[in-house]
Amino acid sequence: MKTGLVLEGGANRTLFSCGVTDAFLEHDLMFDYIIGVSAGAAWGASFVSRQKQRNKQIVDRYMNDKRYMGFNNMLKLNNRCYYGLDFAYNQIPNKLIPIDYETYRNNPCEFYAVVTNLETGKPEYLSVPRDDKDNKLLIATCALPFLFPIVMIDGKPYMDGGISDSIPYEKALAEGCDRVVVVLTRQADYRKSTEPISHLINIFYRKYPAFCEAMKHRTDNYNNCLDRLAGAEKNGDVFVIRPKNIADVSRTERDLTKLDRIYNEGYTYADIHFQEIADYLK
Numbered sequence: 243m244k245t246g247l248v249l250e251g252g253a254n255r256t257l258f259s260c261g262v263t264d265a266f267l268e269h270d271l272m273f274d275y276i277i278g279v280s281a282g283a284a285w286g287a288s289f290v291s292r293q294k295q296r297n298k299q300i301v302d303r304y305m306n307d308k309r310y311m312g313f314n315n316m317l318k319l320n321n322r323c324y325y326g327l328d329f330a331y332n333q334i335p336n337k338l339i340p341i342d343y344e345t346y347r348n349n350p351c352e353f354y355a356v357v358t359n360l361e362t363g364k365p366e367y368l369s370v371p372r373d374d375k376d377n378k379l380l381i382a383t384c385a386l387p388f389l390f391p392i393v394m395i396d397g398k399p400y401m402d403g404g405i406s407d408s409i410p411y412e413k414a415l416a417e418g419c420d421r422v423v424v425v426l427t428r429q430a431d432y433r434k435s436t437e438p439i440s441h442l443i444n445i446f447y448r449k450y451p452a453f454c455e456a457m458k459h460r461t462d463n464y465n466n467c468l469d470r471l472a473g474a475e476k477n478g479d480v481f482v483i484r485p486k487n488i489a490d491v492s493r494t495e496r497d498l499t500k501l502d503r504i505y506n507e508g509y510t511y512a513d514i515h516f517q518e519i520a521d522y523l524k
Contacts, residue, residue, distance in 0.1 A: 251280025
């Protein structure tokens, strides 16, 4: 029996998922295969390193720190990103609230992050290195258009995995997972609408026509994925965990009261329903 965990992205909304995974750690539940998208992968690293509440500590201490997040970071010539790349992906995980690299490396689970190849417009599912303290792959999976620079890995240009595969539950099933838990960061009635700045993609990323095409179809692909996921959930192929109402929490939410609320919602749900989840995984 191979168990899988799929973590959707959603930037700060992913704190809901952190509550879920912290409850899993409380119950000593780990998965054989873990795949995350964007913040789902970046914050999922704390689950793989078995560090309960590490992500919550980062949010509480640094969410309103301009070094962590803010448009001022985009003005820095060596950064050009909404997030302070060195602060968020180096100083925090290596110095301020460090990853437990020994536990991280020794966890036998498979851990993957989804990225979008700009040259092909297709998703790639890359194994997360447990000894890369630069966290380049975790930056790449979070690299939203306009807000992040393009990230080069082995000579290939990558950006946010959510552009091409936001909820990679089908990848988990294809990799042999018999039971898959999917943690979403949107409520049940959510459907993605076309983003107002989508017309700028063809201008800013004209060097990558396949990527522009992927962005053009992103909304339809996401909504179609939700429809397929609903069918898989109904058939018992996956166990889906989703927030009840997260519409008032933005991708770059700074209100700690709201972030506490969604974290606690995720933790409480996974804690109360743990036996149901455990029975499904068996």
